[in-house]
Amino acid sequence: MFAVENLTTGYTAGKNTVKVTEEVSFQLPAGSILGIIGRNGSGKSTLLKTLALLLPKLKGELYVKGKSLSDYSVSERAQLLSVVTTSRNFSGILTGWDILRLGRHPHNGWYGKLSPTDKTILKEVIEKIGMENLVNQLINTLSDGQLQKILIGRALAQQTELILLDEPTNHLDLHHKAEVFRLLKTIALEQNKTLLFATHEINHALLLCTHLLLLHEGKAFFGTPKVLAQDPIMRQLFPQELVAFDTKSNQFKICF
Amino acid sequence: MTNKRPRFSFGLMILGFNFVLAFILNLSLGSVIIPFESIWKVISGQSTDSSAFYILVDYRLPKAFAALTVGGSLALSGLIMQTFFRNPLAGPFVLGISSGASLGVAVLFFGSSIFLGGVAFQNLSSLSIILASSAGSAVVFGIILTVALRLKDVMGLLIVGLMLGSFTAAIVTILSNFSSAEALQRYVFWTYGSLGNINPTELNYMIAFVALGSGGALWLSKSLNGLLMGESYAKSMGVAVKKNRTLLLVITSLLAGASTAFAGPIGFVGLAVPHLVRLLIPTGDHRILIPAVLMTGGTLLLLCDTLSQLPGFEGTLPINGVTSLIGAPILVSLILSKRKILM
Incomplete structure (x- = not known):
């Protein structure tokens, strides 16, 4: 609620x-x-x-x-609570995967190491947003629609209500x-x-x-x-x- | 997954290899060439009384450590600033941080010469130079951060940085007008940068400050990764943006301040090395970038220091000049070959 x-x-x-x-x-x-x-x-x-x-x-x-x-x-x-804003002022060195894994930020330790559970969650998210083939591309090579799916995927990976x-x-x-x-x-x-x-x-x-x-x-x-x-x-x-x-x-x- | 996630351990290994090679070359080459075998004997403790031992232990090893500490710390401070502002032009020199450090040192040299006289000026401790330099960096970086919060426009921020650099340079010029000739000479030599004159106490201070800054940066690497998406996203992912902003201010000032205190304002390393590293290891993961940038910054300065005193030269060239002379063509050719920068 x-x-x-x-x-x-x-x-x-x-x-x-x-x-x-x-x-x-x-x-x-x-x-x-x-x-x-x-x-x-x-x-x-x-x-x-x-x-x-x-x-x-x-x-x-x-x-x-x-x-x-x-x-x-x-x-x-x-x-x-997770957010998808209209801001696109991201570093161009990020790949789709880099953004998705940031979704696990609130859940993993100080060093940001992904646990097997984190990896399973990310794999499920990638399947859900249908980005299996594009997830390792730099984000500035993705279309607006593909990037938006990555950003929604990141919010999903954050596993918020x-x-x-x-x-x-x-x-x-x-x-x-x-x-x-x-x-x-x-x-x-x-x-x-x-x-x-x-x-x-x-x-x-x-x-x-x-x-x-x-x-x-x-x-x-x-x-x-x-x-x-x-x-x-x-x-x-x-x-x-x-x-x-x-x-x-x-x-x-x-x-x- | 059809395309494989890139791994960067190979790139890190290459950088590590170059780093070790540059370190050994730096120890070996100079007015007297010391063969690798003799270096090994000294390092492994087999030779403790040869001329090579004294040259290495008293002069070249401290200088090599100074080079890698200064190079690494300037490069790391550049990386942090580029990430924080998400701006490829950010760096300790462009944003006026190095000029702030220069101002701190100038105020200390000239101020003590003007107000306290020659004796006080001669007795300045190395810790006071580090602190003055770091305080100068912190003041300028604090101003830059305040402006960055009010001004969303990146170009505006860079202009403010350049103006601050110009403003601090003006204060230095005016101060120098009133100070003694000795203080002015000491300041001018300081701006040329010198790695050879750093004494063991100064080196220990510098290493301690830089280790503290690097450890802090590594500790914040997860937050730095989050900041690559911008402050709003970072905040929504649980990054304590305000607290980390202050911590990053302190770390960057320590890194840029401590190294500038002894090596003088080196303009090139902080801006270029992060780009060089990202071109070789294209990742935004600071857990990889931080060690890579530390190593590459160290490697670059070790190489430049080696070149500044190649056999055949009488004396040494100013390290600040050599750094840009060697580094700028390397970076430009890399950018041209890849046809882009990654940031």
């Missing part, structure tokens, strides 16, 4: 505090997939980074297994989008992991997610896709004359 209570996200710049989203509250049972949606600049990435503890929260509390996340140590948190992903299908073609979304669904279903991801792919989010969190003008709206799709807030986000909601297919369509 992952719970967020009255969370306010934002930045502190000098003496000024800029609030981005206020009073976010929701609860997610294990195995849920939460899609965080909203327009550009609505605060999706800020919220995701705050949930991942990469940005300090301005207010509120995050709970995992009924205990506040701030009560866990840094290494305990790394065993509860929660995986947070920032726009996991950004810059991917339809084929790789499908692969990544399918991979996420399998992870949630088979391994009962809770996934949270920020996305612009609203139609895919409606099909894939068990819950949605919509961010609009500093407020957050939480619900199931079915309920939230009919909510008047969606009309504000997508004006009828621009994007129409088709109730039969439960999908949004652009009005040309």
Whole structure:
């Protein structure tokens, strides 16, 4: 169970505090997939980074297994929560394998030696993401889609209950989008992991997610896709004359 | 798996072999050539009274140890900085760390000459030179880190590093204007770098500081591996980024500071050796890179020291000049042959 209570996200710049989203509250049972949606600049990435503890929260509390996340140590948190960000500012000397093995970082000793268990886990992850043939290539020789699968694999190797992903299908073609979304669904279903991801792919989010969190003008709206799709807030986000909601297919369509 | 995971033990063995070879050559060559057989006799304790014994024990062995300590530590400080900033141009010289060390030493030499007079200046201990040099490095590296936290732009950071180098050089110039001729002469000779004048006490200090820094770097090698993905990822994988940043600051300052204290500001080794090693052993694993960089830095400086006093030369050439003269063409030709750098 992952719970967020009255969370306010934002930045502190000098003496000024800029609030981005206020009073976010929701609860997610294990195995849920939460899609965080909203327009550009609505605060999706800020919220995701705050949930991942990469940005300090301005207010509120995050709970995992009924205990506040701030009560866990840094290494305990790394065993509860893994992240896939949009940052690609990696050293070019890394291979896919180097990145995957870093997933075992919170579990192995000070010297980072892989145990037989670590190796078995990594082998299973490589099979799951289907990267057997490419895992030893330098990452700057991989396509965006292949690198994204490696990064998701790294989060999987970290064996956390929660995986947070920032726009996991950004810059991917339809084929790789499908692969990544399918991979996420399998992870949630088979391994009962809770996934949270920020996305612009609203139609895919409606099909894939068990819950949605919509961010609009500093407020957050939480619900199931079915309920939230009919909510008047969606009309504000997508004006009828621009994007129409088709109730039969439960999908949004652009009005040309 | 269809393609095999590369193993680097062969590359490490080659580097180890070169290292031993460079060490023996350094002991053997000089104004007097000592045959390998005599070196072996001295090292194994069979000869304790020959002229070779005195040359080796009193002069060449300490100098060889100084060369490998200085080379190794500068190269390691470069590796840590390149990993930390994920920037191939980072190194103790480019980011102004060596200049900081120079400033520390200049303040000590000139300051004691200006304020305390000639006697105090003559009595400066080797430990005070190491500490001044390390403190100078630490101050500049601390400024660089603070700037790096505020400034995400890598080019901006490099410009700040170069400006800091220029700023510290200006302070040194102004200080030198007020100091005594002896202090100025001692400072100028110090900037040429010298491995031969290091006395056993100084060498012991330097080895202790560098061993401490290298041990610390090895202890943090797992975190350094994590940092190759950037601070956010490292943090999410349980790396205590803030604590490690401070530790790395201390380690890098110790490494660059202690070696610069005696060998002078050597600009080339810290930047080039990590690239040289990654071209030969293409890995991001610091558990392999750290020993490889230590050995290669040592090898390079041993070779340069050997060349700086080849038979036929009267006296020795400044080690700082020889390092770049030999090292730069090697690195450029390697980059051209591989058509890329790996970072």
